[in-house]
Amino acid sequence: MAAVAKPDRIDTFSTIHNWESADYEPTLPVSEKSNPLTRHIDRAPASSIVKMLQACDAEMFLEKSQTQYQRLLSEEMVKTLMEVAERVRLILKDPQDSLVVLSGCGTSGRLAFFMASGFNRELQRLNYAPVYSYVIAGGDRALFSSQEAPEDDPTLGALRLKKVSEGKKRVLFVGVSCGLSAPFVAGQLDFCLRHPDVYTPVLVGFNPAHQARNEPIPGCTLTFHSVVTRMEELAKTQKAFLINPGLGPEAISGSSRMKGGSATKILLEVVFSASFSRTPVTFNLILQHMRSYEKALDFTYSHSQEIAALMEAAGRSLQCGRQVCYLGWGSLGLLGLIDASECKPTFGADHEDIRGFVSGGYKELGNNEGDLTLMGPEFSISHDDFLDGVLPRLTDDDTVLLLYSDSDDIDKVAKLAHRVREKTSNIHAAYHQTAGDAAAKQDDINKLCSSTIIFTWPQETPERLQHLRELSTKLLLNAVSTGAHIFKGKVFKNYMIDLQVTNSKLYRRAARLMQKLSGHSESECEEALLKAIYQVDKLSEDIATCSLETHTHTAGKAKKVVPLALVCLLSGCSIKEAESRLEQQPIVRKAVEACLKSS
Numbered sequence: 001m002a003a004v005a006k007p008d009r010i011d012t013f014s015t016i017h018n019w020e021s022a023d024y025e026p027t028l029p030v031s032e033k034s035n036p037l038t039r040h041i042d043r044a045p046a047s048s049i050v051k052m053l054q055a056c057d058a059e060m061f062l063e064k065s066q067t068q069y070q071r072l073l074s075e076e077m078v079k080t081l082m083e084v085a086e087r088v089r090l091i092l093k094d095p096q097d098s099l100v101v102l103s104g105c106g107t108s109g110r111l112a113f114f115m116a117s118g119f120n121r122e123l124q125r126l127n128y129a130p131v132y133s134y135v136i137a138g139g140d141r142a143l144f145s146s147q148e149a150p151e152d153d154p155t156l157g158a159l160r161l162k163k164v165s166e167g168k169k170r171v172l173f174v175g176v177s178c179g180l181s182a183p184f185v186a187g188q189l190d191f192c193l194r195h196p197d198v199y200t201p202v203l204v205g206f207n208p209a210h211q212a213r214n215e216p217i218p219g220c221t222l223t224f225h226s227v228v229t230r231m232e233e234l235a236k237t238q239k240a241f242l243i244n245p246g247l248g249p250e251a252i253s254g255s256s257r258m259k260g261g262s263a264t265k266i267l268l269e270v271v272f273s274a275s276f277s278r279t280p281v282t283f284n285l286i287l288q289h290m291r292s293y294e295k296a297l298d299f300t301y302s303h304s305q306e307i308a309a310l311m312e313a314a315g316r317s318l319q320c321g322r323q324v325c326y327l328g329w330g331s332l333g334l335l336g337l338i339d340a341s342e343c344k345p346t347f348g349a350d351h352e353d354i355r356g357f358v359s360g361g362y363k364e365l366g367n368n369e370g371d372l373t374l375m376g377p378e379f380s381i382s383h384d385d386f387l388d389g390v391l392p393r394l395t396d397d398d399t400v401l402l403l404y405s406d407s408d409d410i411d412k413v414a415k416l417a418h419r420v421r422e423k424t425s426n427i428h429a430a431y432h433q434t435a436g437d438a439a440a441k442q443d444d445i446n447k448l449c450s451s452t453i454i455f456t457w458p459q460e461t462p463e464r465l466q467h468l469r470e471l472s473t474k475l476l477l478n479a480v481s482t483g484a485h486i487f488k489g490k491v492f493k494n495y496m497i498d499l500q501v502t503n504s505k506l507y508r509r510a511a512r513l514m515q516k517l518s519g520h521s522e523s524e525c526e527e528a529l530l531k532a533i534y535q536v537d538k539l540s541e542d543i544a545t546c547s548l549e550t551h552t553h554t555a556g557k558a559k560k561v562v563p564l565a566l567v568c569l570l571s572g573c574s575i576k577e578a579e580s581r582l583e584q585q586p587i588v589r590k591a592v593e594a595c596l597k598s599s
């Protein structure tokens with residue numbers, strides 16, 4: 001990776017201090033604040049969107065400032081990573097009776113699966129027994145589809161953890177909740193704290209401890225905050241660990257799949273790789289490893305023009321109601337599946353809008369519950385499924401992106417590229433190669449594609465190289481899917497305007513957004529939200545007294561809840577009228593803007 005220029009003049013430093021200052025959106029934790037860097041992302045051209053994303057991602061690696069926030073590269077953080085790596089090392093020595101469990105909800109759970117299966121494969125390659133397990137809220141169907149409701153259930157979290165670790169004498173539990181907010185994870189951490197003879201809890205998230213969610217959890221005496229406070233006490237004697245650096249607000253407010261997901265991947269890979277190393281885990285080893293991700297980030301964005309062009313192509317497809325398909329190989333393909341599945345809760349997307357397919361399908365994944373194909377069309381994830389179900393309908397209006405590297409079977413990639421090219425010229429590729437190893441056959445694939453981003457990486461150990469390529473692919477896909485939805489009008493300023501309202505966190509976020517945009521009171525906004533959820537113009541006593549769980553469950557069946565609620569609130573019109581306005585103006589941003597102007 002050659003030295004790469006930083007983005008021109010999005011002034012990172014002045015804006016950083018802006019969000020870090022005590023009076024910037026003071027009631028919100030960092031993970032929910034809006035990022036000053038992306039205030040106008042909804043109106044920016046693709047090239048500027050990419051620059052904004054780069055500047056936001058670069059915030060992950062900024063050194064500690066004078067303020068309260070720990071950073072990824074803070075001394076304290078690196079030391080904690082060293083300690084956790086040592087704990088993992090103990091587990092590796094005793095695979096029979098020990099286990100590392102990774103768990104989380106949504107993207108955090110998907111990455112738990114991604115890393116547990118990746119590191120188990122690595123252990124097998126080195127002739128060690130596998131020691132990693134994962135738990136995702138909602139089970140394996142949540143790996144590829146949006147299942148937000150189980151996130152609210154702490155008892156379920158604890159039960160799943162208990163089940164997966166049955167009979168083990170020593171368990172290192174790594175709970176990931178970017179916002180320090182998911183009750184599912186709080187329940188698991190609490191379970192660990194109540195069984196310290198077996199479990200050592202590690203919490204990964206990206207808010208300072210005092211910003212952990214303090215909202216009461218129905219049917220339970222815990223809050224996430226109360227669990228974190230107990231962990232802080234135990235952390236003093238290394239009976240629990242907190243890995244919670246501040247990364248700065250997400251580019252799209254609250255979208256923790258972006259920086260939150262990237263930092264989760266970086267931190268855990270650094271820890272698990274260090275635990276494999278034959279030499280003692282040193283401060284510099286950890287620090288250098290983290291720095292290699294920073295370089296990978298800069299290197300990825302050195303292709304910003306090509307990323308912007310891809311974003312535009314994907315945006316055009318979504319704007320005309322067509323599809324974007326990621327066709328990937330190995331772990332890069334899995335990242336495509338993950339990116340695609342996140343679009344539903346974030347942008348209110350249909351599962352057909354952006355889809356991922358991975359070579360080998362379930363055979364390659366090794367997930368707990370095996371082949372899920374029969375669960376419905378969302379769970380058809382192999383290239384064969386793509387050839388059977390999607391290819392026949394492809395046109396030039398659909399965008400196809402191949403994700404592969406020099407370690408994949410290039411003949412197979414070429415074969416699939418030929419099949420796609422017969423149906424659409426709108427085929428693109430992101431290809432990773434190692435300097436000096438360029439494959440001649442890859443040229444044939446290039447010729448079939450209207451664009452190819454070639455990432456040429458310097459020589460590295462194969463595992464580390466793979467991790468860096470994965471981060472690079474994640475950043476690329478996050479940029480493409482976020483940008484494409486911005487063009488489709490699913491972002492207003494830097495807020496997701498058509499988010500799903502399918503758990504308590506999303507419900508609160510939606511109500512807050514409505515208050516912010518409309519200036520109406522909390523109760524007026526919540527009333528409008530409920531009317532949109534239940535599709536009524538007047539709230540009955542029954543609805544008003546239902547539990548939040550019932551509201552979020554019902555919201556799962558409705559579409560465009562937040563835009564409908566906003567249009568009704570701002571214009572005073574009925575739900576029917578709001579529906580017809582949104583049908584006439586499917587660019588949600590414009591429909592809402594029109595109401596804001598006339599209100």
Ligand code: S6P
Nearest residue numbers: 106107177178179182255256257
């Ligand atoms: C975020 C994504 C969500 C979150 C999930 C868990 O972009 O859509 O699915 O990953 O809500 O969040 P957290 O804060 O517990 O990691």
